[in-house]
Amino acid sequence: MDNSDIYREEILSQYRNPQNFGVMKRPSRESYKVNPLCGDGIRLQILLTPKGVVKKVRFSGTGCAISIAAASLLTSWMEGKSLAQLKRLKPESVQKLLGVEVGPARHKCLFLSFEALRDILGV
Amino acid sequence: MQNIRAQFPILKRKVNGKPLAYFDNAATTQKPVSVIDALTRFYREANAPVHRSVYSLGVEATERYEEVRTEVQKFINAKHAEEIIFTGGATESLNIVASSFSEAFLKAGDTVLVGDSDHHAVIVPWQAVAEKKKLKLTFIPVADNGVIDLAAYKTLLKTKPKFVALTYISNVLGVINPVKEMTALAHKAGAAVMIDAAQSVAHTPIDVQKLNCDFLAFSGHKMYGPTGVGVLYGKKELLERMPPRTFGGNMIAEVTREKTTYAPLPAKFEAGTPPIAEVIGLGEAIRFIQKIGFKAIQKTEGELTAYALKSFAKIPELSLLGSKNAQNRIPVFSFIMCGVHPHDIATLLDREGISVRAGHHCAEVLHRRFSITASVRASLTFYNTKAEIDRLREALIRTVKKFNG
Numbered sequence: 001m002d003n004s005d006i007y008r009e010e011i012l013s014q015y016r017n018p019q020n021f022g023v024m025k026r027p028s029r030e031s032y033k034v035n036p037l038c039g040d041g042i043r044l045q046i047l048l049t050p051k052g053v054v055k056k057v058r059f060s061g062t063g064c065a066i067s068i069a070a071a072s073l074l075t076s077w078m079e080g081k082s083l084a085q086l087k088r089l090k091p092e093s094v095q096k097l098l099g100v101e102v103g104p105a106r107h108k109c110l111f112l113s114f115e116a117l118r119d120i121l122g123v
Numbered sequence: 124m125q126n127i128r129a130q131f132p133i134l135k136r137k138v139n140g141k142p143l144a145y146f147d148n149a150a151t152t153q154k155p156v157s158v159i160d161a162l163t164r165f166y167r168e169a170n171a172p173v174h175r176s177v178y179s180l181g182v183e184a185t186e187r188y189e190e191v192r193t194e195v196q197k198f199i200n201a202k203h204a205e206e207i208i209f210t211g212g213a214t215e216s217l218n219i220v221a222s223s224f225s226e227a228f229l230k231a232g233d234t235v236l237v238g239d240s241d242h243h244a245v246i247v248p249w250q251a252v253a254e255k256k257k258l259k260l261t262f263i264p265v266a267d268n269g270v271i272d273l274a275a276y277k278t279l280l281k282t283k284p285k286f287v288a289l290t291y292i293s294n295v296l297g298v299i300n301p302v303k304e305m306t307a308l309a310h311k312a313g314a315a316v317m318i319d320a321a322q323s324v325a326h327t328p329i330d331v332q333k334l335n336c337d338f339l340a341f342s343g344h345k346m347y348g349p350t351g352v353g354v355l356y357g358k359k360e361l362l363e364r365m366p367p368r369t370f371g372g373n374m375i376a377e378v379t380r381e382k383t384t385y386a387p388l389p390a391k392f393e394a395g396t397p398p399i400a401e402v403i404g405l406g407e408a409i410r411f412i413q414k415i416g417f418k419a420i421q422k423t424e425g426e427l428t429a430y431a432l433k434s435f436a437k438i439p440e441l442s443l444l445g446s447k448n449a450q451n452r453i454p455v456f457s458f459i460m461c462g463v464h465p466h467d468i469a470t471l472l473d474r475e476g477i478s479v480r481a482g483h484h485c486a487e488v489l490h491r492r493f494s495i496t497a498s499v500r501a502s503l504t505f506y507n508t509k510a511e512i513d514r515l516r517e518a519l520i521r522t523v524k525k526f527n528g
């Protein structure tokens with residue numbers, strides 16, 4: 001498998017059937033971020049336990065294969081993590097979750113859900 | 124047109140191992156050798172400031188710079204050379220008009236018309252000015268074929284707007300709007316008219332006296348010239364009554380501690396050291412266009428338009444925005460494809476050496492009008508070829524297959 005192929009099958013299948021896609025009625029926190037290059041937007045919602053652990057995550061909106069696959073993988077990773085753990089997440093780790101190198105031309109797509117997460121965390 | 128390609132060195136290069144097929148000419152065109160050489164020649168042999176030198180080199184540079192003003196004047200058939208203002212680009216030209224015209228002539232409650240298919244460089248300055256001066260901003264709708272909706276436009280003119288912004292050719296849809304007729308209608312209603320000619324200047328001849336527009340704006344880099352230079356045309360009697368937007372050297376007549384008087388046109392709107400080399404490059408670009416001639420340009424581009432439309436029609440998943448007719452348009456095509464996001468299409472095409480644009484192309488209002496957020500745009504010019512269109516068509520079909528499985 002070509003690891004440089006950002007359109008390899010695993011990513012396309014995340015795009016076709018994203019995990020945690022949907023809208024939550026009463027999230028603890030949420031954020032909506034727009035990619036100014038194309039107008040795509042992703043809404044990210046989290047439900048926290050009293051101890052500040054992510055119980056449930058949902059994302060919704062429109063996006064390309066990269067932004068949707070990244071959001072799908074990021075939200076799966078987020079489940080069960082504490083706020084402190086979320087805050088420590090680095091951009092490179094998002095890149096790693098996807099498992100491929102995404103060039104700078106598509107960074108806005110790749111990091112759209114990550115930006116929403118940073119906004120939720122207030123960092 | 125065969126040897127035309129040879130005049131563009133960049134067209135020989137490869138991208139991702141494949142020959143470059145450059146389809147982003149609406150964003151910026153490539154540059155012919157003559158323009159590139161004019162820039163280097165100026166810096167190697169003739170560089171000097173303009174307008175303030177006694178020495179020969181400076182005088183020569185000033186002469187060249189002012190000669191280009193006359194060339195632009197002839198190119199768009201302006202009545203006076205001082206109606207040609209050099210700016211940093213179409214965006215700056217459009218901003219100057221919004222800010223200066225409104226300051227000189229508009230008051231709270233006045234109506235201004237802009238268009239749904241306008242570029243952000245038209246919409247956003249007028250939104251900012253409208254907010255500051257409490258103007259009423261109304262949008263002229265576009266019909267489904269992408270042309271400004273004339274009937275709706277006529278109705279809007281009954282609201283007695285004071286200013287109307289028109290787009291000659293939409294940078295998304297490529298359709299040519301009937302700006303001459305629309306200008307006459309606006310004048311009858313008592314409005315001044317600005318035409319954004321950024322997308323038409325390289326494809327259709329422009330005659331500002333025939334159009335009878337009050338202002339017209341374009342950029343050098345979309346007509347085979349350098350970046351960093353643009354033109355604002357304005358009728359002398361209006362520009363003379365409008366205040367300058369940038370203050371500093373060159374635009375003054377006299378400066379004392381108490382007061383400054385401004386220079387006459389065109390210097391009043393050209394503060395500071397201008398983009399001298401770029402203006403000279405623009406002059407060379409005009410000569411390049413004139414050498415080929417608009418007749419030949421339109422013939423080749425008309426053939427490419429017809430061929431591209433036929434090719435797109437063979438892809439069932441592709442929906443073109445606006446007119447599907449080869450008449451009355453330039454080869455600028457925006458489309459969406461079922462199941463594949465524009466950004467993904469652009470990335471996959473790029474791997475095959477094909478440069479297209481994905482996004483809203485600085486026309487978010489227009490995209491919303493068509494109920495989408497983004498599209499793919501392939502914008503061609505006379506140096507593109509049918510073989511390149513074939514490559515585009517095949518790559519698009521492969522992209523759909525890959526995504527839709």
Ligand SMILES: Cc1ncc(COP(=O)(O)O)c(C=O)c1O
Pocket residue numbers: 149150212213214215242244245290292293294319321322342344485
């Ligand atoms: C229709 C239209 N108007 C205005 C502009 C602004 O031109 P520039 O970016 O060169 O200032 C563009 C190009 O981006 C355009 O396509």
